[in-house]
Amino acid sequence: MGEPIITAADLVVRRGGTAVLDGLSLSVPRDASLLVRGKSGSGKTTLFNVLGLLATPDSGSVVVDGRDVSAASEAERARLRRDVIGFVFQDFQLLDDLTARENARVPQEHAGNVDDAWLDELFADLGIEDVSEQYPPSLSGGERQRVALARALANRPSVVLADEPTGQLDPETTEAVIELLFRTHERLDTALVVISHDPQFTRRFDRALVLEGGRLVPAIDSTPRRYDEGR
Numbered sequence: 549m550g551e552p553i554i555t556a557a558d559l560v561v562r563r564g565g566t567a568v569l570d571g572l573s574l575s576v577p578r579d580a581s582l583l584v585r586g587k588s589g590s591g592k593t594t595l596f597n598v599l600g601l602l603a604t605p606d607s608g609s610v611v612v613d614g615r616d617v618s619a620a621s622e623a624e625r626a627r628l629r630r631d632v633i634g635f636v637f638q639d640f641q642l643l644d645d646l647t648a649r650e651n652a653r654v655p656q657e658h659a660g661n662v663d664d665a666w667l668d669e670l671f672a673d674l675g676i677e678d679v680s681e682q683y684p685p686s687l688s689g690g691e692r693q694r695v696a697l698a699r700a701l702a703n704r705p706s707v708v709l710a711d712e713p714t715g716q717l718d719p720e721t722t723e724a725v726i727e728l729l730f731r732t733h734e735r736l737d738t739a740l741v742v743i744s745h746d747p748q749f750t751r752r753f754d755r756a757l758v759l760e761g762g763r764l765v766p767a768i769d770s771t772p773r774r775y776d777e778g779r
């Protein structure tokens with residue numbers, strides 16, 4: 549399946565005198581779905597930020613799509629964020645003064661590559677065509693998260709990175725969003741990395757890992773299906 553889409557080695561991130569990530573290594577194959585769980589304060593968001601090139605570790609390396617970003621310029625990191633990674637955040641992070649459709653189009657505009665046919669397809673597939681001209685404040689939580697998912701997929705990323713993507717949703721909507729994340733993962737062949745402590749997320753992933761003591765260990769209730777790594 550070629551080289552992994554993300555490889556992180558010996559990551560150390562110190563916050564307030566303690567190592568939140570303490571020698572963490574991880575490899576994400578291109579077709580994998582990976583769940584990272586962990587207690588509150590265990591460093592999940594810190595890991596998300598480092599894997600998503602939103603923060604730099606104190607030491608260790610991150611390779612994204614074959615590029616070692618340790619010494620990359622901010623412009624190069626921004627390019628990788630835009631072209632290779634699709635971000636989904638717990639609080640959606642939509643712009644209230646843009647319509648749903650305009651929100652989803654933002655990454656394409658940054659890339660200088662607007663593809664309306666692809667946006668049409670995403671909105672249809674995610675079941676949000678009817679709300680495409682509405683503004684985020686008038687959308688339900690599930691609709692907002694689906695618009696955020698359309699935005700994450702707008703530039704056909706190789707990996708979707710989601711930080712607590714269902715944290716603000718009720719159980720029923722959570723199930724629907726999980727379904728959509730997996731459907732797009734399978735249909736578009738994107739790797740999927742979800743960071744969540746939601747127990748509803750334990751099934752279906754190829755691999756479930758727990759962030760503990762600054763490192764990743766296999767979740768005891770997970771059945772490794774396709775690959776074996778994480779320590």
Ligand SMILES: Nc1ncnc2c1ncn2[C@@H]1O[C@H](COP(=O)(O)OP(=O)(O)OP(=O)(O)O)[C@@H](O)[C@H]1O
Pocket residue numbers: 563564568586587588589590591592593594595
């Ligand atoms: N800028 C910072 N300065 C000091 N401490 C920080 C900073 N950012 C994070 N931390 C600390 O690092 C630890 C890990 O934080 P992080 O947000 O990554 O955890 P988390 O697993 O995502 O938690 P939660 O599930 O509650 O969101 C916490 O103890 C947090 O207080």
